[in-house]
Each structure stands twice: as structure tokens, then as C-alpha cells.
Amino acid sequence: MTDMKTPPSKARAVIIGGGVAGCSVAYHLAKLGWKDVVLLERKQLTSGTTWHAAGLIAQLRSSKNMTRLAKYSQELYGKLEEETGVATGFRRCGSITVALTDERLEEITRQASMARAFGVDVEEITPAQVKERYPHINLDGVKGGVYLPKDGQGDPANIALALAKGAKMNGAHIFERMKVTEIHVDGDRVSGVSWQRDGSEESGMIDADFVVNCGGMWARDIGEMADVSVPLHACEHFYIVTENIPDLKQMPVLRVPDECAYYKEDAGKILLGAFEPESKPWGMNGISQDFEFDQLPEDFDHFEPILEMAVERVPVLADAGIHTFFNGPESFTPDDAYHLGEAPNLKNFFIMAGFNSIGIQSSGGAGWALAEWMDKGLPPFDLGDVDIRRMQPFQNNKTYLFERAKESLGLLYADHFPYRQMATARGVRRSPFHAHLKERGAVFGEVAGWERANWFANADQEPEYKYSWKRQNWFQNAAEEHRAVRENVGMYDMTSFGKIRVEGRDACAFLNYVCGNDVDVPVGKITYTQFLNKRGGIEADVTVTRLAENSYIVVTPAATVQREMHWMRRHLGNFQALIFDATSAEAVLAVMGPNSRRLLELVSNHDWTNDNHPFGQARDVEIGMGLARAHRVTYVGELGWELYVSTDMAAHVFETLFEAGQDMNLKLCGMHMMDSLRIEKAFRHFGHDITGEDHVLEAGLGFAVKTAKESFVGRDAVLRKKEQGLDMRLVQFALKDPLPLMYHHEPIVQDGKIVSYITSANYGHTLGAAVGLGYVPCKGQSMADMLASKFEIEIAGQRFEAEASMKPMYDPKSERVKV
Template identity: 75%
Template sequence: MPVPPSKARVVIIGGGVIGCSVAYHLTKLGWKDVVLLERKQLTSGTTWHAAGLIAQLRATANMTKLARYSQELYGNLETETGVATGFKRCGSITVALTDERREEIYRQAAMARAFGVDVEEISPKEVLEKYQHLNIEGVTGAVYLDKDGQGDPANIALAMAKGARQGGAQVLERTRATGVTRAGRRITGVDWAQGEETGHIACDMVVNCGGMWGHEVGRMLGVNVPLQACEHFYIVTEAIEGLKQLPVLRVPDECAYYKEDAGKILLGAFEPNAKPWALDGIPADFEFDQLPEDFDHFEPILEHAVNRMPMLAEAGIHTFFNGPESFTPDDAYHLGLAPEMDNVWVAAGFNSIGIQSAGGAGMALAQWMNDGEKPFDLGDVDISRMQPFQGNKTYLAERSKETLGLLYADHYPYRQKATARGVRRTPFHQHLKDRGAVMGELAGWERANWFAGPGQTPEYEYSWKRQNFFDNVRAEHMAVRENVGMYDMSSFGKIRVEGRDACAFMNHIGGGQYDVPVGKIVYTQFLNQRGGIEADVTVTRLSETAYLVVTPAATRLADETWMRRHQGAFNVVITDVTAGEGVLAVMGPNARKLLQAVSPNDFSNAVNPFGTAQEIEIGMGLARVHRVTYVGELGWEIYVSADQAAHVFEVLAEAGSDMDLKLCGMHMMDSCRIEKGFRHFGHDITAEDHVLEAGLGFAVKTDKPDFIGRDAVLRKKENGLEARMVQFRLTDPEPLLYHNEPVLRDGEIVGYLSSGSYGHALGGAMGLGYVPCKGESAADVLASSYEIDVAGTRVKADASLKPMYDPASERVKV
């Protein structure tokens, strides 16, 4: 058996399909010192028993790009390596059994067209023509993707392993990673064992491709990789006479998928209540193992399937299979540089889509490792989105019961997870709940999304149409527009930067100018070397040597990590203080009147103009107020230490009772910000969206030297914009927008909405999206006619480059 070398550029831990893909793609980039360690045999964890479904369409443009790359790669691997991958484009059909599911899959079809994926909406009769064995009773609609396919999972992995070896990588089986040596935030080497023999590899980087062992391997490497193995069931029939190649069939309303394989039918299940496995650890000798059958658990799926596919009643069951797969808390895989270490990479937790994802994920990670920056936006799967507490084993066990089933559940807008809730609560949590708050969850935080009215059940009733909170949010929205509303912003990240170099550090990492008076607030972005947006924050100068950076809740860890990685020789201390302060936003034309009723301080423009902060007395306590807004109205964010937060809430609520103060939620904040054209990080602005094309050039100060991204901003100014962020409003007040709806310019698809919501003050659904404009002026862009494709129906839309609501921002400065 070959012995590992004493030194390598990178050690990859795990020989499933993703480990093999990372090794393959690194060698394609010219890396030679690549070592892959597999504890048993390649593919012996999850890969060998995967169903091998290979679909193109994912939830976002970049995830679709990676899935399509996987397809193209697998089609060519056999020629390159001589290993048969079994890949064939047999097409796929997804059928809907309800009107709600039909709207979902038709919206997905529209999204597919925007992403350049061939898709066709087909009738039940056309489904039958393509899949004659199906009982189409109850089928309300379907979509067909002719280039989707299937493959042999183990051979796909083995082909990439062979390709990696051909490129110079060492792929070592029966070689277990047993420990590491580390220096500060870097792993310096990996210990290994081959039977009784042991050794050590010095290395520059490590990649955790441990699959369902990824959590455990992460702990060894000092990083958090939240995932949990769950039991996953399928059956394979006996051979069915005359059965020919069929498209892959998905019937999500019955939690089932079907695949023809060598004259047999494979029926798999994503049941609503999953069974987490190996909560006390995966057995040390696990290799190509099956888990005990649980026919009672699978039987409800099979009953529906026999009705849907009558020939199953005649076909005998050849195999009842139960094998483990790993699932993450949000059903998105983990990819990228781990926040806790500077040379530990992760590619794990593929939620039953590992085969269709592995080619693209391996390519993207290899490019990131090679170049030192993401090749494009990978925020959906970036490991830095995971919060430290999400590695908690009890949390993972509870959440995993739900996440497997969510793959085939209705993906309603605003759908909230039901399991593992209540972990992170703001100081106002119970006050809000007592007043009808309906909570959503983000990064573990419980946040009031909307408030139920008297006699209304405080819970979501999901739909693709107007949901039960639509009128509630409208009332909250209009209260902020016409009177005064209050909402909880405590979940937003708060990061203190302090030290003698604080000002210089901020001016290096951010595009704004931070050499400002104490109390000044700067809205700003952290840019990468391409001028893309890594963070969208507000920065308040608290003293000569201290700043407070306020980030979106979901990206607090990513933003803090970005700052730490660019700290260099700057003498600063960076501290997460999110939990130390509660934050209440008081917004609306009467916001000043309310604050004057509870505080002796002066909130006038002379003392506290827009974009400044001041320390105040409030009730019997103390607070700091920031005069900024994310809803486009006069208002203040009130920062109060956690111990005094409840008192301040009570003082404001009591004073507000005479003014008809309305408690509001996050849905209101989103609908107001989209009317005002404010960007949302992760949707409208990402690492690959240039700050100038996003319309945020006003926040970048190129007259200061040497900040990250400065050269890219100057180049774009010189060369001109290739796209512009445009705000849209549907002229028909009925349809709803969420995101990813195609944008048509003069009848041709040119892009898609990055975000959408309803503009209650402007009377129609609204969205933001990029429109290509190379060589065109702003006037040229606006001279066209625009439509938005809503589930296959084109709806006329007004377009604007300036905010449609209060374009001059007069309301925020009164």
C-alpha cells in the first residue's frame, strides 16, 4: 500500500464524490502536491448508494451554473479517463398535484429560462406521453427539462479520482486522518494511520470533504461544520419486462422520486419526518454499510407510489435500501474557507444532491483555493453563513428531522423552519410575543416578522398568493409611512473595532471615508479586489479610537471574518458585541415626536442631523440613538444595553399608546426598503456585483488612497458600466413578486429580479434587478419597455434608476 508523502501542498480528507472532485479540479489547475486520504475505500460512505439524479436547475443562478457544469463534466469524463460514468441525458419531469405546487413549479420554470436552462411546461396529457406508466389522476401541471439526467455515482467519483491521479495527485485508500498539528489559525500538518503504521504530512492547506463525518473532522481541524446524518430510504423493483429508459420523475406532493435503472424502477423518498442517525457517532468500521430496514417508516410513501405508478403493484421488491446521508441546518451544502482557521477549507453536507453538485462545487472550491478569492458569489453555500451554535449536536438532531423532508416540501415564500427554534432571543422577545408577534428565524435569531391582529391566530398560513399576513404588513407599512412604527433590530450584527489604528484600518477595508467626527455614521461597503461587495454595513464613529460596524444578522460572522483576515499589521481589536445591546427602530413622520416624549435630549436637525448618533437619556435609562433608516422615513435606531432594554421598550410603548404607535416586523422592513430602492445584501448585492453597477458609487470615496477594491472602482469608471440596478413596479396591482422572476426588455429576457416584495404605498409588487447596458446611457436603459414573467405570465412593469418612493430622500431629513 502506498505511504503518504512527508509534505503536500494540500491534504484532502475524504474520498467520496466531492473529495475526488476537489482533487481532480486542483490538478486541472496545475497543482501537483495534492494528497487525498480516504479512511476506507473511495465512495464507501454515502456516494456508493446515492440515487445518481443529475438536475440542472437549482434555486439561484450560480448554483444552477455549478449544476450545469457538473453535467457537462460527467458527459466528458469517460473519454478523458476511460471510466464509464453511466451518465445519460434522459430528461426529468416534475408533476404537481395541487394548484399551489403548480404555481411553484411554473415559477421555477420561469426562473430556469432566466438562468438559460431549457424547460417546458407540459400538460397532464403530455406527461402521459413521456411517462406512459403514470397515473395522472390529480395532476395539475408539470415541467419537463430535457437535458436533466442520471449517472452511476460511484463511477463518477472513481473517474474523477483517476483523473486526479493522472494529474499527479496521490489518492490513498485505507489511510485515516487521525489528528493535526496547528500554529495559531493554521493547520501545519495532518497525522495519518494505515493499519498499524502511522505518520505525518506537513501541509499548506487542508480540505474537509468528510461527508457525514464532516462535523467530526471539522472538530479535529478546529472548525464548525454543522451537519447530521439521516436515514434515507429507497426501494428497487425486480426487473420489469419491456421497461425502457424513462425520464427521472419527481412527485414532490407524494415525497417521491422515480428512476428507471437497467430495466428496474428505483423509488426514493424524502419523507416529512426524517430519522437522524448515529447521534452518538458513526461506527468506526462503517464501510459500504446499510442501515436496518424500517418498512413501517417507508410504507406511507409506497402506498401513494403504488397508486401513482400501478405497475409497482405487480413488480416484486428486489432491494429495500436504507443508507445514511448528511443534511445541513438550511438544506444548502457547505463550501469555502472556514471562518475559524486561515487554511482549512470545507466541501461537505450535500443534502442528497451531492452527485449533481460535486463537479461544480469542486471546480468552484479549487478556483477559490488557487486564486485566493471566490470565482463568483457563493453566499448560498459559503460555510461562513453557519453560526457557531449550529454545531450543537442537540440542535442538529432536531433540525435534521425536518430538513430532509423540506427538499420536497412546498417551498412557499417566507416559509419558516418548524424545528430547533427559540435558540437566540432578543431582549424584547417576550414583550413582542405578548403583543401578537409572529416569529421567523434567521441565523438562529427569533425575529418578529409580522403582528397578528385581535382574534387572529398568530401563525403563518402559507401560499403563493396573498398570505394571511398581507393586510397586517400593509397596516404596519402604512403606519411607518404616515405615522410611527417600532420594530426590533437587535439581531443585526454589532462589531466593535478599536485601537490606535482603528481609523486607518477602516479606511483600508472599506470604500467610505471614516476619518469623520465622533458621532458620524457612514453607510459603506467592504469591497473585494474586483470591486464586488463583500459586506454592506453602517459604521459609526464612537470615539477617536473606536467604531461600531453594524451588519446584517445573517452575515455577521462572515463580515467579522473578512475584517480579521484583512487586519494585517493594523493595531486594532475586533469584538463581536451583538448580544450586548438591544436595538429598537422608531420610524415614521412622528418618530421625533415620540422620542421627545420619552427623552429630555434634543433630536432636532441642528443637534442630531441625519447620519449622526448621540447618547441620550430615555425613561430612567441610558441609550445611544443612530439617525439612519432602512425604510426611507424619518427615524432613529435606539441602542440600549441588554439589561435596560425591557425598560426602554415599556417606556416607548406607553408613550406611543397615545400616538397610535404600531409594532412592526421584518416583512414591513423589507416591503418599505424595496419601495425606497434600498439594496439587500445577499440578494441585490453580492461579492460578484460591482459596487458602481449596484448604484452605490456615492458610498465609495476614491479620493482616498489604498483601500481594497479602489483600482477596480477606478477601472469601471473609466471603462463604463456593463449593467445597472433597476427598480421595477408592476402596473397590475394583483401579481406578487418574490425574487428570480425573469426581466424582459422589449420582449427579450435580459436578467431576473434579485429581490421582490409588495410596495403598499405605491400600490403594486416591486422588484430590483440588474439590466445589461454595455455602451448605453441611463436614458437608453429607461427608454425600453419592461415586463416581468410571473409563473409564465408576462406583466408590464415601470422601471426607474432612482427610488420610486421619495427619490430625493426628503422625508428622512425633515
């Protein structure tokens, strides 16, 4: 598929892999005017996973930006045939998702509300209306459905081939039967690849400015060539295609997630696919080098339970013969989100892989976003959901991936309950307090592999989650923990939060360059700050504590350590400083609440008063017979300290504090408590309320930016926004009805019109209602005029009146943290 017979010796970008992902990246780079784009495919284009994909093309995804990319894919595929002459088979036939339980019905109606906030056409429909649109369905047990009229389907292989042709038409070079055998690295930057022609001794090298890993099931192995982690694992994925069914007309795609099944009409036949609860990992010993348009052995016993339910649900299947029983491998990631972006440890090495069965609907938009990222140096908007930097190095472990893959596939159609925790591949990362907390009733969740106590069960209560869209079984437990910190004293484990050390001669100058705030402060001072990008967007939300003249510790959320390390290394330049992850070196206990000072005075001779230890200061202290560093800072809006303890002394410090606290009714608390407290105080949550596309001033964090500094990343964008004025403003909302629950992505309705959505939410046990944050348009308006509007929040199709505030609804002057 190229006029050149041999790859050139130099290229601006080399793309590894000729499935729909690689073809999309080549197409979009070529469209941007990149010359010398080379795609190398080990066998034939589409011969890995793309050729056997089901070809479902949905618009709605789990976040605004993932939806934007899916909508882009649809629009692209709709015009590709006209552009390239290659038929893509794309048509908008719509899709229906039906619910067989009350919980699923709430899930899909909440998703319908979310769709409206994201600008996706959607309609909640009754069982009778489901039958009108899909006459072959048996309505037994169907409680309702959601219809998306602009969803579609297409021919996966031809979509990829159309993208490949479009890439060639714009100057890209595509080579089949060229296997990449080595990835070259020069210092901290990728520098090219070596290749060998399939079935031949012919080989060569390409010097490249960029290399893109679009290797699909092979992406993990390709990553290892460059010492880059790309965590994914192949699983067997099953579907059947019936014989021709007389008079079968085009119908919407039908999804019945409660029966793990989807149905697609295709040329007079029905394709029935499955996402079974426990999947079958495949390729544990590596994938054959000869794999090309291959399928795996049938396993009818594994598929039979799905088929039995399907014959009841769509009775026409009972009389239709099976034309094809297909079992093909697809790759799945640890969190069911694909991998996109620059490798955290290798410059200009980009990844786009691990699509979790949504490669066709995602690759058009993802390829565009990656090309923009490579071209501009930043993603076009926040892509944190899929950013490869969210993955932790240990997640590339083969045993871990095998265990997690058993669950990942089935989760696509499982109930997506709030707070749902992964069940497989657990217990990898544990703080030194883990056993102490477990013994006392902790129920753990998992973030970035860390086991974290989310709530504490009572003695007569089963210590496990009972999921629901309503109040879950831990609601009152978290309420009691919440009240303990508001009214008395609570203690919780914050060990999982990232601790990045920055040391060296230029540590201060370097951090002042990447931070918006001024970190040239006295030793012991804690600075709250953001890393900004050149658009003024927020790349990180951290505290920076000066430990010594040339030594700092940057504290960051557990899931973003790799992201922050990458961002700092990318901007290090000629600064003389050492950056390293010290998270596991210290355990952290937070002691928070109006009586926290009293508890700490029982175990330490340190002077905990305001005069000696004011807010925003870190001091070395003694706790019992051990040593600690006490940071007076809070994410819960109360008086308190975070105690940093070397891991060898952690157990002793915990036991000392816990024993001393018994006469004070000290309460052990979890992460759900922390989140409900911080939302009442309107503290931002990185990744939800603040991201790389949210301007720091519109996020209400201008107080943490010091433009008086001569030079820092994002300074010009901050000054420009100050001059031009704000377009959006982050606002806090509290429902006036105490019963409904918000989680995130619920539409914000201003004077009867949907204008935005809730970015994060929880129940405010002190305020007595669900509380959330969300951006509201404010261009040309005073804040007073904006807040004078009538605000409602839409939840599962129903609207609830809400109070809006620019100031925190709880302790707006932060008097409680400084007592």
C-alpha cells in the same frame, strides 16, 4: 489507487475524504496545475455515502449560481468517460416534476420561468404530455408538470472513481485506508495533518499549505479536530429497487413532490426514493469507525406510506417484486444548503460537505468552484447560498442538529412557499424584547437562529403563518404596519443585526483599508459603506459608526456576522486593532415614521432636532430612566432613529416607549414591513441585490466609495470600471398591474427578450404594486436609452408590464428622512 505506498511528508493540499466531493476537489486542483495534492480516505473511495446515492443529476437549482454549478457538473460528467476511460453511466434522460395541487403548480411554473432566466431548457407540459413522456404514470390528480430535457442520471460510484483517476492522471496522489487522526494548526492557519494506516500501527504527518474537509457524514467530527464548526447531521434515507420489469424503457426521472417520491428507471428496474416529511436522524452517538459500504436496518413501517401512494401513482410497481430495500445515511445541514469555502476562524482550512442528497449533481461544480477559490483567493462568483460562513457557531450544537435534521430531509420535497419558516430547533436566540413582542401578537421568523417578529397578528387572528403563493394571511397586517411607518410612527426590534466592535490604535486606518467609504470622520458620525473585493464586488454592506477616537461599531445583517468577521480578520495584517462580536451586548429598537421625533420627545429630554441631531449622527441619550445611543439612520426611508440599549435596560426602554406611544397610535411592526418599505426606496439587500460578484458601481453605490483615499481593497477595480464603463446597472421595477406578486428570480424581459432576473422584491403598499430590483445590461447605452425600453416581468409563465427607474420611486431625493 496510487503508485506511492506512503503519503509524502509535505503537500500543497491535503484532502480528507474520498467520496465524490473529495475526488472532485482533487481532480480540479490537479487540473489547475497544483502539484503535491494528496487525498486521504479512511476506508475505500466512495464507501461512505457516494456508493449508494441515487445518481440524479438535475440542472435547475434555487439560484443562478447554484444552477451554474449544477450545469457544470453535467457537462463535466458527460466528458469524463472519454477523458479517463471510466464509464460514468451518465445519460441525459430528462426529468419531469408533476403538481397535484394548485399551489404546487404555481411553484413549478414559477420555477420554469426562473429556469428561463438562468438559461436552462424547460417546458411546461399538460397532464397528457406528462403521460406521453412517462406512460406508466397514473394521472389522477395531476394538474400539470414541468419537463427539463437536459436533466440526467449517472452511476455515482463510477463518477467518483472517474474523477479520482482524472486527478491521478494530472499528478494527484490518492491513498485509501489512511485515516486522519489530527489536524495541525499554527497560529490562525492550518499547517497539516497526522494520519494512521487502517488496521496498522503505521502513522505519519503531512505538512500542508491547505487542508480540505470533504468528510461527508464525518465532516463535523473532522471540523472539531481543528475547532471549526461544520454543522450537519446524518439521516436515514430510504429507497427501493424493483425486480426487472419486462419491456421497461428509458424514461425521464419522475418527481412527485406532493407524494414525497421520485422514480428513476435503471437497467430495466425502477428505483423509488422518498423524502418523507419527518425524517429519522441517525448516528447520534457517533458513526462507527468501521463503517464501510454499510447500510442501516430496514424500516418498512416508515417507508410504507410512501410506497402505498407510489403503487397508485405508478401502477406497474404493484406487480413488480422488490429486489432491494435500501436504507443508507446521508448528511443534512440546518438550511438544506451544502457547506463550501474557507472556515471563518482558520486560514486555508476549506470545507466541502453536507450535500443534502444532491452530492452527485453538485460535487462536480462545487469541486471546481472550491479549487478556483483556493487558487485565486476568491470564489469565481457569488457562493453566498452555500458559503460556510453563513453558519453560526451555535448551529454545531448536537441537540440543535438532531432536532433540525428531522425537518431538513423532508423540506427538499415540501412546498417551497415564500416566507416559509423552519418549524424545528427554534427559540435558540431571543432578544430582550421577545416576551414583550410575543405578548402583543408577534409572529416570529428565524434568521441565523434569532427569533424575529415578522408581523403582528390582530386580537381576533391566529398568530401563525398560512402559506400560499398568493397573498398570505398576514398581507394586510404588514400593509397596516407599512402605512404606520409611512404616515405616523412604528417601532420594531432590530437586535438581531450584527454589531462588530473594532478597537485599538489602528482601528481607523484598518477600517479605511477594508471600507470603500472614508471612515476617518468625527466621533458620532455614521458612515454607510461596503467592503469590496479586488474585483470591486461587494463583500459586505454595513454602517460604521465612530464611537471614540479608536473605537468603532460595524452594523451588519444578522446572517453575515461570521462572514464580516472573517473578511476583517483576513485583512488585518499588521494593523493593531481588536475585532470582536458584540451583538448580544446591546438590544436595538427602531422608532421610525414622521411622528418618531414627537414620540421620542415624550420620553427623553434630548434635543432631537436637526440642528442638534442631524441625519447620519449617533448621540448618547436618556430614555425614561435608562440610557441609550440613538443612531439617526434608516432602512425604511422615513425619519427615525435606531436606539442601542444595553441588554439590562432593554425591557425598561421598550415599556417606556410603548406606554408613551399609546396616545399616538404607535404600532409595533415586523421584518416584513421593513422589507416592503426598503424595496420602495430601492435600498439594496445584501445577498440578493448586492453580492461579491456585483460591482459596486453597477449596483449604483458609487456614492459610498471614496477613491480619493490612497489605498483600500478594491480601489483599482473601481477606477478601472469608471474608465471602462458599466456593463450592468441595478434598476428598480414596479408592476403596472396591482395584483401579481414578485418574490425574486422572476425573469426581466426587455423589448420581448429575457435579459436578467429580479434579485429581490416585495409588495409596495405605498406604490400600490409589487416592486423589485434587478440588473439590466447597459453596455454602450445611455441610461435614458435603456429606460426607454419596454420592460415586462415574467411570473409563472405570464408576462406583466413594468415601470423601470434608476431613481427610487419613493421619495427619490430622500427628503423625508431629513425633516
